[in-house]
Amino acid sequence: MSKKVILITGASSGMGYAATKLFAERGWEVFAGARRVAKIPQAPNVHALALDVTDSAANQAFVTAAIETAGRIDVLLNNAGYGEYGPLEEVSLANVRKQLDTNLLGAAELAQLVLPTMRAQRSGRIINNSSVGGDLYAPLGGWYHVAKHGLNVWSDVLDTEIRQFGLHSVVIEPGGTESSWSEIAMQNVTKNLHEDSPYRPLVDGTMKMMNRVTNAASSATSLDLAKVFYRAATDRQPKRRYYYSWSDRMMAHFARTHAGTFHRMMMLVSKHLV
Secondary structure (H helix, E strand, C coil), X not given: CCXXXXXXXXXCXXXXXXXXXXXXXXXXXXXXXXXXXXXXXXXXXXXEEECCCCCHHHHHHHHHHHHHHHCCCCEEEECCCCXXXXXXXXXXXXXXXXXXXXXXXXXXXXXXXXXXXXXXXXXXXXXXXXXXXXXXXXXXXXXXXXXHHHHHHHHHHHHHHHHHHCXXXXXECCCCECCCHXXXXXXXXXXXXXXXXXXXXXXXXXXXXXXXXXXXXXXXCHHHHHHHHHHXXXXXXXXXXXXXXXXXXXXXXXXXXXXXXXXXXXXXXXHHHC
């Protein structure tokens, strides 16, 4: 039997890097894309390719390379993403578009590119790395939460449309993860903050809270999440949602089912931070 083929975006760091190594070690042929190609794992079974998911030509070239080389696509792992944090009043619309292009529209375009091949095979799976932040929310993360919530809904709708062809679209919702994600998100808060911003106290309070949470929390590792990706890719009957931990699942469930209570909690958090 020929090797299973997976396409992974955001493969130069964090969960994408760990997933690239894990799938390759388990015998999959991996087409790993990232802007920083030199940082993609160099290993047997790994094809390291330049990819910026906001660039349509790069997305087309990425998928074409996989089809021409391997002749099939079993899984697309939409992993690329980041957090464009900052007060909603002050984040520029240019940065909003960058956030949506990276976290949502890039995934949608890649899905459009791989689906004809998957339909012809009558098999295939699209795995979308979202976040518990697609269900819950917090101050300063507005556009990130919008993008991840949109990814969740988009994946669910796609799943209803492609099941007839034997295909699936599923969502991974990580919670706290050991990575540079929080650091980059907080750097973006500072970048997006206007001079003499009225939101400065909220930002300062949030940064202090994030430092305490990051130092205290026992987060999942990138390898932990890579193993969740592998389950999502190989389960005989894939689930609609995958979580690393019971606490991640409960947080997302609470935010969905107790929306009013959750919002009051966030109001209290915001009051405390300033």
